[in-house]
Amino acid sequence: MSFNKPKVEKRLSSLIDLAGRLDKKILSRELDLMITKWSDYRFLSPYEATNVFIAAYRNAFKSAVRTHCDIHEAANSRGIDLLALRKATRSTEFTQLWVARQNADSVGLPYDVYLQFCFDFAMRRKRRRLPRPNQLFWNKETQIAWKATFAEFMTDALNGGVLRPGALPQYRIETYRGLLAQELFRSTIIELTKKGNRPLRHIIEDRSLIKRQVPAELFSEVYGAYAFETAVRSLHQQIKHHPIQVDPYIAPDEVDLWQSCFAVPWARDTQGPICSVCPAAEGCGRLGNYVLSKIKRKYGTDDPIAEMEKTGARKRQARKRARDKVSGVNPSGTSTLHAGGASS
Known part of the structure; x- marks a missing residue:
């Protein structure tokens, strides 16, 4: 099998860029999610899978508007502003979408099937608005009802033939x-x-x-x-x-056989039960280290988000001190001026 160089560069570049948009803890989940996610997504990069999820969410949102709100509004309903999402280097909505996709992966359903359940569950609870990406999964208030309803939904899906894995060449x-x-x-x-x-x-x-x-x-x-x-x-x-006609087969290239966790920064666990027995561990480790080195070179640190947060905290503190100095308040919170204007 051969390497498709542009495909390699695109995948590794996406992983490097993600380090400046998502926290370490979020990206580290991708290893365990490779096991639980629907089989059609196990050879997609996390970024590609998130794009698939975003498209599925937009379709589900339109369908829910048509069903639960106004059929005439459905055509113009987007749910997500893709243009704003692509322009933002780091955004709350992008993080919410990424985590929402990870939640979908954790229950092992195709995204369209998962979203159908989530929207139906939310609207049965008489919500006034359709759920945003961060409101799809269960929370403390809905946990018991969500899980019980989901178990019934999953049983019906399994018995009803709804779940049909695709014919990917990676599984031939x-x-x-x-x-x-x-x-x-x-x-x-x-x-x-x-x-x-x-x-x-x-x-x-x-x-x-x-x-x-x-x-x-x-x-x-x-x-x-x-x-x-x-x-x-x-x-x-x-x-x-009646001779059998075998489905046509096109051999995937090497990159197409990279599993979803392959070279994802901070996702590898060389001593864990997944990585320690993986046939692709050597190549994953080599390119994973390359990705980490590129992250450090690009951002000047091996933990960009943590560094951004520290920098932001220092700037906020500096601005506060500047305001306090102008208003005459010392670090303890007391005024440094007497009523007559003389320093204490």
């Missing part, structure tokens, strides 16, 4: 490298098939032969040897008369 048998995202995808497919009622023969035909996502023998471990062998024999008979 030809591309398999033992990456955690690939292992989790296979587990997801098997779990979803167990929830459904399709015959095993059709499942093997679809997932193992047509889409080529899961080796057929893995289904034997779940359904048992007898059911598996019966399904395979039936398939062999079918193929004799």
Whole structure:
């Protein structure tokens, strides 16, 4: 597989820029979220995933306006001002959107499905306004009701066939490298098939032969040897008369196989259960260190947001001292002037 240089530069550049927009703690979450997020997003960079989430939020917002407010206003409803968001180097709304996307990743649903639940839940509680990105997830007041309602929603989604992973080339048998995202995808497919009622023969035909996502023998471990062998024999008979057309395959380049946590600043945990066994750990570590070095060179520090906050605090303190000096107030808060104007 080959490296697409422009794609490499774009991805690494986005990670470097994010260090000046988001706190360390926020970016460090990306490692654990790689495990919980919906499979279609596990090979997107965090920035790309956030853009997907923003598009989904805007669509969900319009739909909610149409359903709960005014159908005539829906066409002009945006929910988010993209132009202002792109212009701002660092903004509260961007941070809220990023955290909102992370919250969606933590529950493992496609963004459109997650947002449908969140908007419906909010409006059933008789909210006067549609929820902003930072109001989608549960809080202390809604935690119990939100989680209980979500559990019911998730059960219906699993049983109703709403959750259908995409056919990404990163999950093809030809591309398999033992990456955690690939292992989790296979587990997801098997779990979803167990929830459904399709015959095993059709499942093997679809997932193992047509889409080529899961080796057929893995289904034997779940359904048992007898059911598996019966399904395979039936398939062999079918193929004799009706050959199977395999979905086309275009091999992804090396960058496309970078998992969502790859080289993300402050996300690596070399001794942890994820990074310590990851086949991509060496390359991730090398480029992760490169990203950190570029961050320090660009911002003059290895923790830009903390430094910005310290600088802001010093400036605020300096302005306060200047105001106090003009008004004649000393650091203890008492006046330095007598009634007659003489210094004390």
